[in-house]
Amino acid sequence: MLGGLVALVAALGTALLTWAIHPLLVRYALARPNARSSHKVPTPQGAGIAVVAVTLAVAAFAILTTNNAETHLVFMTFGATILLAIVGAVDDLRTIAVLPRLLLQAAAVIIVVAALPDSVRAMPQLPLLAERAMVFVAGLWLVNLVNFMDGIDWIMVAEVVPIAAALVLLCVAGEVSPRVGIVAAALGGAMIGFAPFNKPVAKVFLGDVGSLPIGLLLGWCLLALAWHGHLAAALLLPLYFLTDATATLLRRMWRREPFWDAHRSHFYQRATDNGFTVQRIVGEIFVLNVLLAALAGLSVTINAASMDVAALVAGLCATSLLLYRFSRPKS
Numbered sequence: 001m002l003g004g005l006v007a008l009v010a011a012l013g014t015a016l017l018t019w020a021i022h023p024l025l026v027r028y029a030l031a032r033p034n035a036r037s038s039h040k041v042p043t044p045q046g047a048g049i050a051v052v053a054v055t056l057a058v059a060a061f062a063i064l065t066t067n068n069a070e071t072h073l074v075f076m077t078f079g080a081t082i083l084l085a086i087v088g089a090v091d092d093l094r095t096i097a098v099l100p101r102l103l104l105q106a107a108a109v110i111i112v113v114a115a116l117p118d119s120v121r122a123m124p125q126l127p128l129l130a131e132r133a134m135v136f137v138a139g140l141w142l143v144n145l146v147n148f149m150d151g152i153d154w155i156m157v158a159e160v161v162p163i164a165a166a167l168v169l170l171c172v173a174g175e176v177s178p179r180v181g182i183v184a185a186a187l188g189g190a191m192i193g194f195a196p197f198n199k200p201v202a203k204v205f206l207g208d209v210g211s212l213p214i215g216l217l218l219g220w221c222l223l224a225l226a227w228h229g230h231l232a233a234a235l236l237l238p239l240y241f242l243t244d245a246t247a248t249l250l251r252r253m254w255r256r257e258p259f260w261d262a263h264r265s266h267f268y269q270r271a272t273d274n275g276f277t278v279q280r281i282v283g284e285i286f287v288l289n290v291l292l293a294a295l296a297g298l299s300v301t302i303n304a305a306s307m308d309v310a311a312l313v314a315g316l317c318a319t320s321l322l323l324y325r326f327s328r329p330k331s
Helices: 002-028 048-065 072-093 098-115 128-149 155-172 178-198 208-227 231-236 239-254 267-273 278-302 305-327
Strands: none
Touching: 002 048, 002 155, 002 178, 048 072, 048 178, 048 208, 072 098, 072 208, 098 128, 098 208, 128 155, 128 208, 128 239, 155 178, 155 208, 155 278, 178 208, 208 231, 231 239, 231 278, 231 305, 239 267, 239 278, 239 305, 267 278, 267 305, 278 305
């Protein structure tokens, strides 16, 4: 009940705030087509201001008014999210060089990792320092890959909403804390409120001010799922984004391409060049993400190593099939 109310308030708040700031974004934050772009005409960016601001405000209010204990970690995460939003906003208006941008992103992830209590473990078989190093690298990669994958209309909605819905259901089932459920509900609702403005052909984009902090919030929620003993589910939920972005990065590195430069070689971008419409691409990604969420749910419900392996294999097969389809001309 609380999750539904949080999502509804976040959706309405984001829609209203996006509508209110749209004229300012048109005036000051036009995204002009470049080597990475899928759009052909200048389009305002920066609606992530509304998504992130409403997500944090609604989630913070809900957490404080429901007397959730141990809020230190979540509010440290919110502080790091605000830092990334500022970095993204500056980068949207005037490009930040790669190294300073990466260092600021790393600082935000370090804030979250440093706030973790020693008792919070996703892989207790590893030394604490080794696990924390892996969490840092994974967090930094997730922040960046979410940004990389925000390249066509509605793709972030198709990714974030199923993940958020799955996390809320897992919260109801008692598999993650209420704080995670509240943050997921607020983020999912905010993305639903943003969706009408980003419907192809989009009137406005999230911008880095949205994609970077969304990546951090998703990472924190998925980390919380992993430290509740559900590492397989935490990998399954973002598996499409993980696979597309990681495979593309490795392919560009193998070819000795300047992988840090803007490009259009992600599988979802290649799909547009291969004859797929944007609606078809995001529709198939959404269906895949619903399937991945169902597999994650099975993994949590059965809670056995054999089920975890089976779910991961099934998820990888389904994701690989979609990537293969996107990489070939539409028949």
